[in-house]
Amino acid sequence: MWYVIQIMTGKEEMMREMITRNLPSKMYEDCFYIRRERIWRLNGEKVCHVETMFPGYLFVTTEDPEALYWKLREIPGLTKLLRTEESQFLSVSPEEQDFLEDLIDKDEEKIVRLSEVTLDEEKKILSAKGPLRKYVKQIVKKKIRLCYVMIEKELFGQKRKILIGIRTGKMKQKQDKV
Structure with missing residues (x-):
């Protein structure tokens, strides 16, 4: 333990x-x-x-x-x-x-x-590889330009904001079906 x-x-x-x-x-x-x-x-x-x-x-x-x-x-x-x-x-x-x-x-x-993230054109995180992969839905703050996100988690007896460094992959383009 x-x-x-x-x-x-x-x-x-x-x-x-x-x-x-x-x-x-x-x-x-x-x-x-x-x-x-x-x-x-x-x-x-x-x-x-x-x-x-x-x-x-x-x-x-x-x-x-x-x-x-x-x-x-x-x-x-x-x-x-x-x-x-x-x-x-x-x-x-x-x-x-x-x-x-x-x-x-x-x-x-x-x-x-670092977690590698894939963004859409609005800089919304679509997916993540690395430590962030399971916690994308728990992001409470993101600073894409500063290369980090924060997730909130109960740790050591209190709620904490945990900073995770990111690097961005290529931005995905939305494709409209015609």
Whole structure:
């Protein structure tokens, strides 16, 4: 089962390394944070880069979250970064885990890749390949020119808007039957 550790935003890689260095590997299967591809415009060109998808969150797979929690408290600096004892270690529901696993590329990097979308002439999304393929109907905001859409999903105990990077395929033309 996945569990969420809240940490200081921007310290995801540093804390992941600290955990993997300081904790026995038998206490957990995996420790990671999820990243996503985004497209930015830089000097008139589109550039793909990778950023943290959920800043301030690490995910840990473990069978014994309580033992892991007490071991985490021994890591210098980490105890200050966790919330109160009631909410320091959030479990990811099976539905949330399925959703996140569906978004993540199947490699070890835990990256949500760009989704390729097909648009009509009004820039309505007709179809999508990649992480967005199952969630087109859940789009609550789209910025085609800025190469992203947002879907709304219940995650970690609250409703969240989740940004997914897109790239556009060729626009489909409407064909009138004569």
